[in-house]
Every structure is written in C-alpha cells, then in structure tokens.
C-alpha cells in the first residue's frame with residue numbers, strides 16, 4: 001500500500017510499504033480520508049513518538065473508510081462496513097489496522113450517509129472536546145465553558161457540543177474573523193487576543209463581564225503557557241480547567257492561592273497514549289454520544305480544506321501557519 005512516511009530530517013514522503021494484516025479482534029480499514037492534527041506536526045519534529053502498538057513512522061490519528069478485512073474472532077465489524085474512529089497512528093495511509101471495537105459506524109444525516117471527508121473531520125476533535133468537557137469536567141446544561149483557540153479543530157467541536165447540551169461557550173482566538181465564524185457554530189461571546197507570542201494574554205476580566213461577574217465553570221485549555229494563570233482567574237467557584245494542549249508552552253507562573261480559595265480542579269488529558277480499554281470506551285462515546293448528535297444535525301464537521309494524501313506536507317504547513325478554521329482533511333484515493 002502507499003503511505004506517507006516520516007523521513008530523515010522530518011520530511012514527509014509518499015512510499016510503498018507493506019499492507020498490515022489484522023490479528024485477532026482487529027480489522028483492516030481501507031482509509032478514504034484522514035484528519036490532520038497538531039500532534040502530527042510534533043511527531044514529525046520527533047517531539048511526540050507513536051505508542052509502541054502503532055506504526056512508528058506513519059503519522060495520523062483519525063480515519064474514515066471501509067472495513068476491508070478482519071482478523072480471527074472479529075465479530076464487531078464486517079468487510080464493507082463504513083466506519084470511523086481514532087487510531088494510535090498510521091492514518092496517513094491507504095490502510096490501517098485497528099482493534100475493531102475502537103471503530104464506530106459512520107452516521108447518516110437526513111437519511112444520507114455522511115461522506116468520508118466529513119466523517120474524518122470528527123473523531124479526534126469531537127472526542128477530545130467531549131471527553132475533556134463532559135466526561136472529565138462534568139460540564140452540564142446552564143454552565144459556561146471558556147474555549148481557547150476557538151477556531152481550531154477541537155475548538156469548533158467544543159462550541160457545538162456545548163450548544164448541543166445546553167451550555168454556553170465563550171471563546172478566544174487571535175483573529176476577529178475566527179471569532180465571527182465561531183458565532184455561526186453557537187459561540188455566545190468571543191474575545192480577540194494579541195498575536196504577539198511575548199504578550200501576556202488578558203481575558204479573565206472579559207470572561208467575568210460575560211458571565212455577570214461569576215466566571216466560567218469550565219475552561220478547555222487548548223493553548224497552555226501564559227494562558228493558564230488567566231484561565232484560572234477566569235473560573236467561577238468550584239470551576240474546572242482541563243489542560244488539553246500546550247501550543248504556547250508547558251510552563252506557567254500560577255497563583256496557587258486562586259486554586260485553593262476558589263476550590264478549583266485542574267485536569268490533564270491525552271487521548272493517544274491511553275490503553276486499549278480506554279480507546280474502546282472512546283469508540284463507544286463516538287458511537288453512542290457523538291454520532292447521534294451528528295445524525296440530528298446538532299454537530300456538524302467543520303472542514304476548512306481537503307487535500308490529497310500526497311500533499312500531506314502542504315496540509316501540515318497550512319496548519320502550522322494557523323490559517324485553518326476547523327479541520328484539514330487528507331483524501332485517500
């Protein structure tokens with residue numbers, strides 16, 4: 001099969017590689033489309049190695065496609081099934097082998113099966129946002145969530161999930177344009193921040209103004225670094241902040257007194273390194289919690305751009321330039 005392989009010096013090369021064979025309980029999926037994620041950029045730079053059970057040099061964390069073959073004892077899916085889901089790596093390829101129970105059927109919207117490109121834009125972004133906000137932080141109807149980098153793949157998913165469950169989303173971004181577009185997805189209030197990487201972001205006061213002085217109940221911290229002290233200062237009593245991404249850095253100077261006095265809770269999360277049991281659970285959340293909302297039209301995949309697999313480098317460069325609103329998807333012929 002053909003796959004994009006990370007070469008010397010972080011190059012991305014389309015190469016012929018052996019087609020993987022599914023083992024017991026596994027399925028081989030013919031990949032029709034795969035999403036691009038920030039983690040792929042880090043992996044290429046040698047900063048985010050693949051887990052031991054994943055192809056080490058083929059990036060890609062999410063797929064949509066058709067089951068092509070199954071291993072012995074695999075009963076959850078059959079050849080021909082249209083499926084989507086997260087994978088530990090290897091998605092930038094014509095085929096990938098996964099545990100069958102991590103896959104979910106691609107839903108239909110208004111009686112029409114969702115296309116592979118749209119389906120590939122869902123698993124990583126919507127699962128990350130759903131797991132972080134709802135499962136870990138317990139966000140419920142009537143509460144407010146602050147979503148940073150609101151125009152990102154995860155950010156655009158988070159705003160829609162908040163709206164779907166009856167919560168309010170406030171978002172930050174470094175461009176007015178992304179905030180405007182996020183309003184179309186249900187963003188309640190947008191806060192434009194400085195692009196200057198050295199400028200300390202200031203948004204806690206604005207969050208309080210948007211919440212009648214109360215503060216946010218949950219912060220989806222997709223940026224990290226200097227955002228974190230302000231995120232803590234933005235929280236209401238008993239608020240929760242979940243650290244999901246560290247694009248602005250892994251260090252921050254925080255006032256622990258704020259955490260203590262307001263009785264805050266701080267979580268960290270990663271999807272990729274979770275054990276199989278938890279990946280299967282993620283597949284179930286995709287099938288039982290996210291797909292039905294997609295089918296009802298309450299969650300819509302936001303696809304910024306579609307490029308063919310052999311233009312993976314261009315797709316990653318585009319993401320690194322912060323130009324995308326929502327997801328960049330690679331189409332695999």
Ligand SMILES: NC(=O)c1ccc[n+]([C@@H]2O[C@H](COP(=O)([O-])OP(=O)(O)OC[C@H]3O[C@@H](n4cnc5c(N)ncnc54)[C@H](OP(=O)(O)O)[C@@H]3O)[C@@H](O)[C@H]2O)c1
Pocket residue numbers: 036037038039124125128149151152153154155173174175178197222223243244245246247248269270271272319322323324326327
């Ligand atoms: N923990 C997990 O399991 C997990 C899973 C998926 C994603 N993530 C994390 O979630 C975040 C979003 O991922 P994604 O793939 O959805 O991203 P994405 O679509 O590439 O969007 C990222 C956006 O963040 C903003 N940004 C980039 N660098 C920034 C900085 N230094 N300061 C402030 N804003 C910055 C940019 O928007 P503006 O220019 O408009 O500000 C950029 O377009 C990333 O941190 C990623 O690592 C974590």
